Amino acid sequence: MRSAISLVLNSIRNWQLALQTALFYQKMRLFYPNVTLGKNIRLYGKLIWKVAPGAKIVIGDNVVFRSSTQYNAIGLYNPVIISVANGATLHIDHDCGFSGTSINVTSSVTIGPYCNLGGNTSIWDNDFHPLDYQLRRTQLEGFRKAAIAIGADSFIGANSIILKGVTIGERSIVGAGSVVTRTIPDDQIWAGNPARFIRDVPASTLAEITRPAYSL
Numbered sequence: 001m002r003s004a005i006s007l008v009l010n011s012i013r014n015w016q017l018a019l020q021t022a023l024f025y026q027k028m029r030l031f032y033p034n035v036t037l038g039k040n041i042r043l044y045g046k047l048i049w050k051v052a053p054g055a056k057i058v059i060g061d062n063v064v065f066r067s068s069t070q071y072n073a074i075g076l077y078n079p080v081i082i083s084v085a086n087g088a089t090l091h092i093d094h095d096c097g098f099s100g101t102s103i104n105v106t107s108s109v110t111i112g113p114y115c116n117l118g119g120n121t122s123i124w125d126n127d128f129h130p131l132d133y134q135l136r137r138t139q140l141e142g143f144r145k146a147a148i149a150i151g152a153d154s155f156i157g158a159n160s161i162i163l164k165g166v167t168i169g170e171r172s173i174v175g176a177g178s179v180v181t182r183t184i185p186d187d188q189i190w191a192g193n194p195a196r197f198i199r200d201v202p203a204s205t206l207a208e209i210t211r212p213a214y215s216l
Contacts, residue, residue, distance in 0.1 A: 017042070017043065017044060020043050020046075021041065021042060021043050024041070024043055024047070025037060025041075032051060032057075034051070034053065034054070034055055034056055034057065035051065035057045035058075035059075036057070036058045036059070037059050038059055038060040038061035038062070038063065038094060039061045039062070040061055040062050041059060041061075041062070041063050041064075041065075042062075042063075042064045042065070043065050043067070044064070044065065044066045044067060044068060044070075044071035045065075045066065045067030045068030045070070045071060045079055045080075046067055046068075046079050047065050047067055047079060047080045047081075047082065048067075048078075048079050048080065048081040048082070049082055050081070050082065050083040050084070051082065051083070051084045052084060052085050052086040052088075053086070054086035054087050055084035055085060055086060055087070055088050055089070055090070055105070056084075056088075056089045056090075057082075057084055057089070057090045057091075058090070058091045058092070059092045060092060060093045060094035060095070060096070060113065061094040061095070062094055062095045063092055063094065063095070063096050063097070063098075064096070064097045064098065065080045065098050065101075066080070066097070066098065066099040066100065067079030067080045067100065072099045072100065072119055074099075074118075074119045074158055075119065076099060076100030076119055076120060077100060077120050078100055078102070078120070079100065080098050080099075080100060080101050080102075080103075081101075081102045081103065081104075082103050083102075083103065083104045083105065084103075084105040085105065085106045088105040088106050088107055088108060088125075089105070089108045089109075089110075090103065090105045090108075090109050090110075091109070091110045091111065092111045093111060093112050093113040093114075093115075093152070094113045094114075095113050095114045096111055096113065096114065096115045096116070096117070097115075097116050097117065098117045098121075099117065099118060099119040099120070099121075099158075100119050100120045100121075101117045101120075101121045101122065101123065102121075102122040102123070102124075103122075103123045104122075104123070104124045104125070104126065104128075105123075105125055106125060106126040106145045107125045107126065107145040107146060107147050107164075108125065108147035108148070109123055109125055109147070109148045109149075109150075110147070110148070110149045110150070111123075111150045112149075112150060112151045112152035112153070112154070112170065113152050113153075114152055114153045115150055115151075115152065115153065115154045115155070115156070116154075116155045116156070117156045118155070118156060118157050118158035118159075118160070118176065119158040119159070120158055120159045121156050121157075121158065121159065121160050121161070121162070122160070122161045122162065123148060123150075123162045124161065124162070124163060124164065125145055125146060125147060125148045125164045125165075126143055126144065126145035126146075126164055127143040127144045127145070127164065128143060129143055131143075131144070144164065145164055146164040146165030147164075147165070148162055148164065148165070148166050148167070149166075149167045149168070150162070150167075150168045151167070151168055151169045151170035151171070151172065151186065152170045152171070153170055153171045154168050154169070154170065154171065154172050154173070154174075155172075155173045155174070156168075156174045157173070157174055157175050157176035157177070157178065157191075158176045158177070159176055159177045160174050160175070160176065160177060160178040160179070160180065160195075161178070161179045161180065162174075162180045163179065163180060163181050166180050166181065166182065166183060166184075167183045167184070168180065168183075168184045169183075169184050169185045169186035169187065169188065170186045170187070171186060171187050171201055172184050172185070172186060172187060172188050172189070172190070172201065173188075173189045173190070173201060174189075174190055174191065174195060175189065175190065175191025175192070175195075175198070176191075177191075177193070178190065178191050178192055178193060178195040179192075179193040179194050179195060180194070180195045181194045181195065182194070182195075187200055187201045188200055188201060189201055
C-alpha cells in the first residue's frame with residue numbers, strides 16, 4: 001500500500017515539474033524575445049526571473065535549475081535567482097547545473113559547458129552599491145562592475161561567492177564557502193575567504209566528461 005501511494009505521489013510530482021518547465025518555455029517565448037533557450041532545460045521548483053528588456057540571455061541544452069530543498073540534499077536558502085540588467089549579457093552553455101544560485105549581471109557572465117554550481121552559490125559581476133558613502137546616500141549608480149567567465153567542467157562548491165572581474169579556468173574547483181576575488185587558472189583547486197590556491201586538480205580526475213552535469 002505504501003509503495004503504491006509513493007508511486008502515485010511521485011507521478012504527481014513529475015507531472016507538476018513537467019508542467020512548470022513547459023510554462024517556463026511558453027513564458028519565455030511570449031514575453032522575452034531577448035532570451036534564447038536550448039532543449040531539455042529542467043526546473044525543480046520556482047525560478048526567480050528578473051530580466052530587463054535590453055538584456056541578452058542564452059541558456060544551452062540540458063541545463064538544470066534546482067530551487068527547492070526538496071530537490072537538493074544540503075538544503076537551499078533561496079530559489080535560483082537570475083537578474084540581468086539592460087545592456088548586460090548572460091550565457092550559460094549546455095549541461096550545467098545550479099542549486100539555489102544567485103546570478104546578478106550588469107556587465108557579462110559566461111558559464112562554460114558541464115559546470116556545476118553547488119547549493120546557495122552566488123555570481124555577482126558588480127558591487128551593487130558605490131564605494132563612496134556620499135553616492136550611496138543619494139543613488140544606486142556609480143558602482144563598479146566587470147565581466148565574469150567560468151570555464152568548462154568547473155565545480156563551484158556550496159555557499160561560494162564569485163565576485164566581479166573573475167575568470168575561473170576549465171576543470172577547476174572552488175571549495176565550499178569560498179569568496180573568489182581573482183582569476184583561477186585551469187585545473188586548480190582554490191578555497192577560502194578570499195580564495196587561495198590549494199593544489200592542482202589530480203590528473204586522474206581530468207578524464208573527459210561524457211554525461212550531463214547535475215548540481216549538488
